[in-house]
Amino acid sequence: MTIDDHGAGSGFATRAIHVGQDPDGATGATIVPIYQTSTYTQEAPGVNKGYEYSRSGNPTRAALEECMASLEGARYGLAFASGLAATTAVMSTLLSPGDHVVAGDDLYGGSYRLFDKVLKEGGGLDFTYADTTDPESVEGALTPETKLLWIETPTNPLLTISDVAALSEMAHERGAIVAVDNTFASPYFQNPLALGADIVVHSTTKYMGGHSDVVGGAVMTSNEESYESIKFYQNAAGAVPGAFDSWLVLRGLKTLAVRMRQHKENALAVARFLQDHPKVDRVYYPGLPSHPQHELAKKQMSGFSGMVSFTLEGGTEAAYAAMKRTKLFHLAESLGGVESLLTHPATMTHAAIPKEQREARGVTDGLMRLSVGIEDGDDLVADLESAISSG
Numbered sequence: 001m002t003i004d005d006h007g008a009g010s011g012f013a014t015r016a017i018h019v020g021q022d023p024d025g026a027t028g029a030t031i032v033p034i035y036q037t038s039t040y041t042q043e044a045p046g047v048n049k050g051y052e053y054s055r056s057g058n059p060t061r062a063a064l065e066e067c068m069a070s071l072e073g074a075r076y077g078l079a080f081a082s083g084l085a086a087t088t089a090v091m092s093t094l095l096s097p098g099d100h101v102v103a104g105d106d107l108y109g110g111s112y113r114l115f116d117k118v119l120k121e122g123g124g125l126d127f128t129y130a131d132t133t134d135p136e137s138v139e140g141a142l143t144p145e146t147k148l149l150w151i152e153t154p155t156n157p158l159l160t161i162s163d164v165a166a167l168s169e170m171a172h173e174r175g176a177i178v179a180v181d182n183t184f185a186s187p188y189f190q191n192p193l194a195l196g197a198d199i200v201v202h203s204t205t206k207y208m209g210g211h212s213d214v215v216g217g218a219v220m221t222s223n224e225e226s227y228e229s230i231k232f233y234q235n236a237a238g239a240v241p242g243a244f245d246s247w248l249v250l251r252g253l254k255t256l257a258v259r260m261r262q263h264k265e266n267a268l269a270v271a272r273f274l275q276d277h278p279k280v281d282r283v284y285y286p287g288l289p290s291h292p293q294h295e296l297a298k299k300q301m302s303g304f305s306g307m308v309s310f311t312l313e314g315g316t317e318a319a320y321a322a323m324k325r326t327k328l329f330h331l332a333e334s335l336g337g338v339e340s341l342l343t344h345p346a347t348m349t350h351a352a353i354p355k356e357q358r359e360a361r362g363v364t365d366g367l368m369r370l371s372v373g374i375e376d377g378d379d380l381v382a383d384l385e386s387a388i389s390s391g
């Protein structure tokens with residue numbers, strides 16, 4: 001049995017398990033094999049089975065790319081060696097020196113560093129950072145030279161939500177294309193292409209891989225011209241994932257639907273617990289009615305994902321103490337794995353952003369970010385309770 005046409009008509013979990021993953025033609029292997037080969041033997045010059053060299057194409061990677069495209073409702077998918085390699089491919093392919101980019105002002109720190117230190121200084125791109133939660137702020141930042149609007153939603157670490165449909169319409173009217181970093185929502189909860197965006201980027205290191213055991217990235221689009229040029233760049237620049245890493249992400253995708261449902265359920269329990277705790281100052285979670293963009297999140301996402309940020313009444317000192325006391329929440333960078341992680345953005349993910357700029361955006365030294373895993377929710381709440389209360 002095969003599932004055709006990118007699984008059109010099938011549900012998300014079915015597509016995650018079947019699209020691109022027909023039994024192996026050579027052996028009948030049910031699971032896509034790890035084609036750990038760099039090259040492919042040709043019958044005669046120019047006569048091959050569609051593969052020549054694994055930077056240009058590899059069957060394990062091809063399976064992953066087809067599956068990921070289906071999950072985003074895209075015609076095309078491309079896999080990269082990391083999320084930042086995927087971002088670099090989009091920016092380098094679709095933009096030329098002198099082009100203007102409007103990007104959100106609460107971005108993943110590594111994206112900001114790539115834009116500011118590599119693509120601006122070395123690549124000649126011009127960036128304006130705008131509050132993408134506020135369409136007027138974006139409108140004021142767009143110029144006739146603006147070629148691309150870069151949106152991250154929900155953002156890292158403050159979990160703000162930007163209106164992808166409204167911003168896409170505005171950018172398109174001005175002749176700019178729209179790329180969305182969909183890492184925090186995962187394709188299970190949000191499909192930016194369906195909301196009007198042109199390009200979706202993921203760090204598959206996070207929810208898509210889901211087990212904190214691989215670094216990877218992806219680009220999805222339904223625009224044939226963009227796809228062809230990004231695919232050309234993928235081969236020409238060469239930041240491709242290896243066969244084993246592609247296989248790990250593909251295996252992760254099989255359980256994405258069930259994992260995301262549990263991440264969401266546990267995150268909501270954690271967010272509610274924190275909201276009611278007397279020692280907690282602020283909680284940032286788009287699933288709480290108190291979140292400033294809760295209604296928008298409900299409109300454009302089918303769930304609120306598993307990321308929760310918060311501060312304590314005791315400020316930085318209390319935060320440092322609590323971070324040493326959690327047992328299940330490990331203090332570590334990254335997110336989206338089955339295990340719960342606790343991150344201190346100021347010294348970890350966002351250390352590259354100057355302190356003044358960071359604090360102006362709300363990323364204070366007392367801010368903690370949780371990647372709520374899929375352990376038993378009661379255990380996670382108990383772990384936070386003891387870490388916060390014993391301070």
Ligand SMILES: *Cc1c(COP(=O)(O)O)cnc(C)c1O
Pocket residue numbers: 082083084085108110111152156181183184202203204205206215216217
């Ligand atoms: C981790 C992350 C990235 C970068 O991805 P890598 O795989 O680490 O290169 C980009 N955007 C967001 C939102 C991320 O969380």
